[in-house]
Amino acid sequence: MARRLEGKIALVTGGTSGIGLAAAKVFHDEGARVIVTGTNPVTVEKAKLELAGVAEVLRSDAGDSAQIKELFEHVKSTYGRLDVLFLNAGMLGYGPIAPADEATIDRVLSVNFKGPWLALSAAVPLLPRGSTVVFNTSITNEMGGPTTGAYAASKAALRSLVRVAAAELADKGVRVNAVSPGPTDTGIIGKHTATKAEATSIEEGLASRIPLRRLGRPDEVARVALFLASDESSFMTGEEVVVDGGLTRV
Numbered sequence: 001m002a003r004r005l006e007g008k009i010a011l012v013t014g015g016t017s018g019i020g021l022a023a024a025k026v027f028h029d030e031g032a033r034v035i036v037t038g039t040n041p042v043t044v045e046k047a048k049l050e051l052a053g054v055a056e057v058l059r060s061d062a063g064d065s066a067q068i069k070e071l072f073e074h075v076k077s078t079y080g081r082l083d084v085l086f087l088n089a090g091m092l093g094y095g096p097i098a099p100a101d102e103a104t105i106d107r108v109l110s111v112n113f114k115g116p117w118l119a120l121s122a123a124v125p126l127l128p129r130g131s132t133v134v135f136n137t138s139i140t141n142e143m144g145g146p147t148t149g150a151y152a153a154s155k156a157a158l159r160s161l162v163r164v165a166a167a168e169l170a171d172k173g174v175r176v177n178a179v180s181p182g183p184t185d186t187g188i189i190g191k192h193t194a195t196k197a198e199a200t201s202i203e204e205g206l207a208s209r210i211p212l213r214r215l216g217r218p219d220e221v222a223r224v225a226l227f228l229a230s231d232e233s234s235f236m237t238g239e240e241v242v243v244d245g246g247l248t249r250v
């Protein structure tokens, strides 16, 4: 069977761990030349080893407009075009509505919403007909989990952007969709808890509420991103595909 991304150039933001790392591997296996980004120097160096021969690994902050500009200048000068853009980088950020933590709201919205907007904007001149954009949203954008306000709102805004971008880019022959994961076993929760035990307890609580009784695996989300990035989804645009073991649907 022909590989689904043969000869394509694919950029995965936040590709040094979790879903993005799994996507980088899957895209490479399907024939793409892959570029990934991350910010944490330790994770970036680890990813360089793990992705040797699979992807170019770059440090670039998805919430910083100057670094986004630099990233796409690099893509243009090195690769000349972009066939697949997986806007995956994202961060959690918990806090109640009151009192509001303005710094968290600003940072979460910059990384999860404004950054992807600016990245798509910078990518547009590089996207040929037939290219695809996939955003990583989250099922939180249709839920009301206490303390998830900044994160959930950032992902709801992103979901709106997917539809607008799909409309604006349709005549250019570019499709824009989103994958919307439920709880996925990537370690993202542990980045925001004081102890590993606390993260495990949150993850077990989530798994017990999921009809399939477990968290998703990063590759299970990555393969849906591959579907949306490839010609297999050729009549889909503006769509958001939920991958959550039935949590929000059953």
Ligand SMILES: NC(=O)c1ccc[n+]([C@@H]2O[C@H](COP(=O)([O-])OP(=O)(O)OC[C@H]3O[C@@H](n4cnc5c(N)ncnc54)[C@H](OP(=O)(O)O)[C@@H]3O)[C@@H](O)[C@H]2O)c1
Residues within 6 Å of the ligand: 013, 014, 015, 016, 017, 018, 019, 020, 037, 038, 039, 040, 041, 043, 044, 060, 061, 062, 063, 088, 089, 090, 091, 092, 111, 136, 137, 138, 139, 180, 181, 182, 183, 184, 185, 186, 187, 188, 191
């Ligand atoms: N895991 C879940 O349960 C779940 C559910 C729904 C949606 N999602 C979404 O899935 C996406 C990937 O998350 P994940 O679960 O795979 O978590 P993860 O393992 O923590 O991966 C996040 C990736 O994004 C990168 N990243 C974080 N902040 C960044 C920034 N400012 N600039 C560039 N890269 C940045 C991280 O690299 P560095 O650490 O090197 O910066 C890492 O490569 C996120 O958008 C998240 O919101 C996850």
